[in-house]
Amino acid sequence: MESSAPPASTSPTKRRLRWFPTDWVARVTLTTAACAILGVLAAIFIAMYLDSRLSMETFGWGFLTSDRWNPADDRENYGALSSIWGTAVSTFIAMVLAVPVSILIAIFLVELAPGWLSTIMGTIVELLAAVPSIIYGMFGLFVLKPILADYVEPWIASTWLGELPLFQGPPIGVGMLNAGIILAIMILPFITAITRDVFRSVPQMMREAAYGLGGTTWEVTRYVTLPYGRRGIVGACLLALGRAMGETMAVTYVIGNSNEISVSLFRTSNTIASRMANEFMEATSRPLQLSALIELGFILLLLSVLVQILARAWMAWAAARTEGRA
Numbered sequence: 001m002e003s004s005a006p007p008a009s010t011s012p013t014k015r016r017l018r019w020f021p022t023d024w025v026a027r028v029t030l031t032t033a034a035c036a037i038l039g040v041l042a043a044i045f046i047a048m049y050l051d052s053r054l055s056m057e058t059f060g061w062g063f064l065t066s067d068r069w070n071p072a073d074d075r076e077n078y079g080a081l082s083s084i085w086g087t088a089v090s091t092f093i094a095m096v097l098a099v100p101v102s103i104l105i106a107i108f109l110v111e112l113a114p115g116w117l118s119t120i121m122g123t124i125v126e127l128l129a130a131v132p133s134i135i136y137g138m139f140g141l142f143v144l145k146p147i148l149a150d151y152v153e154p155w156i157a158s159t160w161l162g163e164l165p166l167f168q169g170p171p172i173g174v175g176m177l178n179a180g181i182i183l184a185i186m187i188l189p190f191i192t193a194i195t196r197d198v199f200r201s202v203p204q205m206m207r208e209a210a211y212g213l214g215g216t217t218w219e220v221t222r223y224v225t226l227p228y229g230r231r232g233i234v235g236a237c238l239l240a241l242g243r244a245m246g247e248t249m250a251v252t253y254v255i256g257n258s259n260e261i262s263v264s265l266f267r268t269s270n271t272i273a274s275r276m277a278n279e280f281m282e283a284t285s286r287p288l289q290l291s292a293l294i295e296l297g298f299i300l301l302l303l304s305v306l307v308q309i310l311a312r313a314w315m316a317w318a319a320a321r322t323e324g325r326a
Contacts, residue, residue, distance in 0.1 A: 044301070052295035054288060063295065069259050071279065071289050078292040080299060082259045086176070086269035087300070090251060091244045093180025093265070094187055099237055101184075102191035109192075110199040111221055122196065129189035137253030140182040141174075145254065149173030153266055169266035177265040179255040183247060187240035194239065198232030199225050231315055238311050242304055248273040272300045 055063060059078065066079025105125070109118045153171030161167050169175075202225050210220040226233075256268020257278055270278075276293050283289040 048294055048298040048301065052291050052298050054291035055295040058288060059292075063292070064299075067259055067261050069275075071283070071286065076286065076288045078289065080272070080292075080296055082261050083270055083272045083275045083296055084299065085261050086179075086255065087245060087271040087273070087303075089176050089265075089269070090179040090183055090255065090271060091241065093176065094183030094244045095237070095241060097181065097184035098188045098191060098240065102188050102236075103195055103233065105188075105192045106195035106199055107221055107225070109196050111217055111225070122193070125189045125192050125196075128185075129193060133186065133247060133250045134253075136182055136186050137250035140178055140250065140254040144178055144181060145173035147173070148178055153177070165263045166265055169262070169264045171266060172268075174254055174256045175264075175266050175268045176255065179251050179269075179271075180265070182250050182254055183244045186247065186250060187244050190240045190243065191233075191236045194236035195229065195233055198229035198236070201232075202228045231319070234311060234315055238308065241307060245304060245307075246273055246300060247271075248277045252277050272296045 055078065059066070063078065063080050064084070065081055066077070067081040067085075068077045068079045069082065070077045105121075109121055113121065149171050150173075153167075153173065156162060156167050157171060206224050206228070207220055210224045215223070251271050252274040255270060255274055257270045257274055258268040260267055260269055262269070276297060279289070280293055283293055
């Protein structure tokens with residue numbers, strides 16, 4: 001008896017291509033969730049732009065180049081330069097201090113530390129990331145400030161470093177240096193945890209092949225682990241950079257909150273986030289001051305987006321260059 005082929009409608013391939021109501025619900029749900037992210041981001045941009053238009057129309061581009069901030073003056077003259085300067089310098093200090101230390105800690109946890117020690121230290125690093133920022137601010141004010149004022153800054157001033165513009169001024173323990181150190185402590189757990197996971201994702205076969213060729217631990221780390229995890233390290237640094245730029249309470253405690261613009265790390269200053277935290281409540285009765293603060297937040301948002309775009313472009317260029325060499 002001849003066997004007949006199954007009808008086309010019952011074919012497994014056709015059955016998989018059928019459109020079920022659950023597929024439609026899943027597609028709509030996922031599309032809505034994805035579009036919601038874009039919608040929220042667009043709403044933030046639009047709201048901040050509209051609320052800062054009064055400041056934009058009053059000060060124009062001069063808002064970016066002026067360091068004057070006089071809410072008590074009847075003419076209310078505002079400028080963002082000191083806040084932008086403080087944000088950039090404190091973030092730069094934090095990244096310079098935190099990135100090398102974080103990478104070294106991650107290398108130790110993955111390549112050198114025994115399993116039990118790596119587990120304990122990894123847990124401690126993750127706990128540090130969960131500490132509230134205000135606790136770091138109190139630590140910087142009550143612990144780090146006396147150490148800097150009584151020991152570190154006077155010692156720096158007494159050496160040849162004290163002749164440099166970076167380390168001139170009274171050693172008061174509050175200022176850009178303290179803010180940069182506190183930010184470095186805050187972002188170090190983020191970079192370390194992500195970098196550690198990136199290094200652990202390196203295929204064990206690649207490590208074994210490098211060791212089989214006679215490579216030392218340092219050579220395997222340098223020529224295998226670090227190149228493999230380069231893009232992950234950049235991603236970790238981007239997350240840390242975003243937190244450092246937008247950190248509020250911890251920096252407010254230790255930066256001094258002045259309008260001063262100075263290359264000295266001993267001097268006080270302010271950041272965009274600390275300025276908004278200090279003055280937002282009292283600005284509700286002053287429309288122009290409130291609009292200027294919202295424009296500061298809008299500038300911080302644009303800076304964060306710009307950093308992300310540049311970083312993505314760099315990563316794409318680095319990936320294309322690596323593929324070109326291969």
